[in-house]
Amino acid sequence: MHAIGAKGTTRWRWVLLPGLLLALLIGAWQVATSTGAIAELFSLEPYLVPSPVEIAESLWENRSLLAENAWVTLREIVFGVLCAIAVGIGFAVAMQRWRTVHDATYPLIVASQTIPIVVIAPILVVWFGYGLPPKIFIIALICFFPITIATLDGLRSVDPEAVKMMRTLDASRWQRFWRVEAPTALPQLFTGIKIAVVIAPIGAIFAEWAGSSSGLGHLIQSDTANFEVARQFATVAVLSAIALALMALTVLAERRVIRWR
Amino acid sequence: MRQDTNMKPESGQQGLSLTALQHSYGELETLAAIDLEVPAGGVVGLVGPSGCGKSTLLELICGLREQTGGRVAVAGHEAAAQRLARCAFMPQRDLLLPWYSALDNAALALRNQGLRREPARAAAADLFERFGLGGFEAARPTELSGGMRQRVAFLRTLVAGKPVLALDEPFAALDAITRGEMQEWLAAALRTDPRTVVLVTHDVEEALYLCDRVAVLSARPGRIVAELGVPARRAEDRDAAVTDPAFVAAREQALRALHRGSRGS
Numbered sequence: 246m247h248a249i250g251a252k253g254t255t256r257w258r259w260v261l262l263p264g265l266l267l268a269l270l271i272g273a274w275q276v277a278t279s280t281g282a283i284a285e286l287f288s289l290e291p292y293l294v295p296s297p298v299e300i301a302e303s304l305w306e307n308r309s310l311l312a313e314n315a316w317v318t319l320r321e322i323v324f325g326v327l328c329a330i331a332v333g334i335g336f337a338v339a340m341q342r343w344r345t346v347h348d349a350t351y352p353l354i355v356a357s358q359t360i361p362i363v364v365i366a367p368i369l370v371v372w373f374g375y376g377l378p379p380k381i382f383i384i385a386l387i388c389f390f391p392i393t394i395a396t397l398d399g400l401r402s403v404d405p406e407a408v409k410m411m412r413t414l415d416a417s418r419w420q421r422f423w424r425v426e427a428p429t430a431l432p433q434l435f436t437g438i439k440i441a442v443v444i445a446p447i448g449a450i451f452a453e454w455a456g457s458s459s460g461l462g463h464l465i466q467s468d469t470a471n472f473e474v475a476r477q478f479a480t481v482a483v484l485s486a487i488a489l490a491l492m493a494l495t496v497l498a499e500r501r502v503i504r505w506r
Numbered sequence: 507m508r509q510d511t512n513m514k515p516e517s518g519q520q521g522l523s524l525t526a527l528q529h530s531y532g533e534l535e536t537l538a539a540i541d542l543e544v545p546a547g548g549v550v551g552l553v554g555p556s557g558c559g560k561s562t563l564l565e566l567i568c569g570l571r572e573q574t575g576g577r578v579a580v581a582g583h584e585a586a587a588q589r590l591a592r593c594a595f596m597p598q599r600d601l602l603l604p605w606y607s608a609l610d611n612a613a614l615a616l617r618n619q620g621l622r623r624e625p626a627r628a629a630a631a632d633l634f635e636r637f638g639l640g641g642f643e644a645a646r647p648t649e650l651s652g653g654m655r656q657r658v659a660f661l662r663t664l665v666a667g668k669p670v671l672a673l674d675e676p677f678a679a680l681d682a683i684t685r686g687e688m689q690e691w692l693a694a695a696l697r698t699d700p701r702t703v704v705l706v707t708h709d710v711e712e713a714l715y716l717c718d719r720v721a722v723l724s725a726r727p728g729r730i731v732a733e734l735g736v737p738a739r740r741a742e743d744r745d746a747a748v749t750d751p752a753f754v755a756a757r758e759q760a761l762r763a764l765h766r767g768s769r770g771s
Binding site: 412 | 565568590591593595596597599601604605614617618619662663668672
């Protein structure tokens with residue numbers, strides 16, 4: 246894989262190549278839907294299989310509705326991921342520092358990821374209501390895992406020779422952490438955050454399905470009942486755009502913070 | 507050729523004193539009864555086959571590890587924390603921290619000791635000029651050559667202000683020409699800023715050129731099989747020094763001792 250932005254040519258490759266592939270797929274889809282091929286194949290009413298052009302139209306017509314709901318979902322995702330970062334770093338640091346904490350929490354952290362969100366989400370809605378807290382909780386629950394594991398791996402990749410060296414250079418436990426361990430773990434932390442921002446929208450949708458009065462997940466749910474298929478696709482496109490934007494933001498932040506690579 | 511046991515130091519003496527020092531990892535004995543005296547300002551080389559416990563010995567001296575038997579004293583202090591406070595360790599790889607500039611790397615110990623960034627940098631900057639690193643203060647470690655990185659790493663060790671420097675094969679990763687240059691450089695550095703030095707190396711010539719004395723260790727469990735006096739003692743002209751007949755004879759002697767030791771005599 247090429248480093249993003251390493252050279253002029255590679256800078257464009259990562260925009261151009263996926264763009265081309267996407268255009269190709271959308272073109273094929275347009276042909277397949279406007280000729281009615283897919284609808285015929287699956288014996289469906291044509292309005293259930295919207296073409297890219299119809300989806301784009303829906304995207305434009307519903308722009309204020311989509312923006313309103315996207316704002317709701319974006320807030321859930323951002324707060325959820327921020328909580329996940331705080332909790333993930335906290336766990337990773339504590340697990341690295343204290344063996345007992347590591348041994349006690351590791352199996353439970355793994356087990357936390359086997360909790361089916363669809364099961365726990367309605368319970369959380371019952372407990373915390375329709376508002377923001379259950380959404381943040383669910384997103385943080387699925388996002389803290391990659392951040393914890395990646396950061397822990399990063400902290401463990403510290404060269405033991407460097408630690409010895411720092412000890413003879415009079416570094417306290419804290420100084421060793423801030424000057425050697427934390428910077429060493431930073432790239433891994435960012436890897437965890439990148440995974441988190443991509444899976445967070447899925448968490449947001451499940452959380453909204455369990456109970457909400459707004460948000461992109463809520464919109465998809467109500468559109469399912471009304472066979473608003475074009476708008477559902479438009480909503481999914483907005484959700485993907487959110488994930489891509491957060492990913493890009495994370496990569497930018499990473500490049501700003503980790504200047505030595 | 508063993509150290510005369512009558513020459514034990516008085517307690518409170520400066521320098522380094524190892525007495526019947528022994529270390530094991532569980533069942534595995536790594537060091538057997540090491541006796542070694544290094545006066546303050548003395549430079550002693552440790553050569554020996556791979557895995558003979560040279561690095562373990564350095565860690566014991568620095569107080570990074572506890573011995574399983576015998577005694578080790580740095581300037582008369584035996585407690586590990588006291589040893590740690592008096593020794594600075596330079597690892598084989600430079601281990602410069604890539605997130606700091608060359609100058610900030612060199613100033614690391616001063617920062618750890620509680621100095622603010624600017625005074626710490628100013629103190630290290632003086633040494634940069636003196637040790638031929640002027641102009642590279644702001645360079646990132648990745649922008650420096652191998653020799654330059656090793657210089658910064660040595661300065662980082664020196665700046666800590668410890669009386670004892672523990673150098674673990676500091677130039678092993680460099681090419682032969684750079685290594686020769688760095689040996690000359692280190693010799694000059696020790697002439698202007700004398701410290702008690704324990705130098706672990708694979709390179710007999712390096713040890714004989716840089717040290718006052720060279721201790722040859724046997725294969726595991728490491729014990730000192732020979733201690734050699736040195737003819738050159740950090741002469742300014744390294745090339746002339748290492749081709750001197752007395753130096754060549756000392757090298758032969760050291761290599762023979764090394765061969766005997768590696769067969770596990």
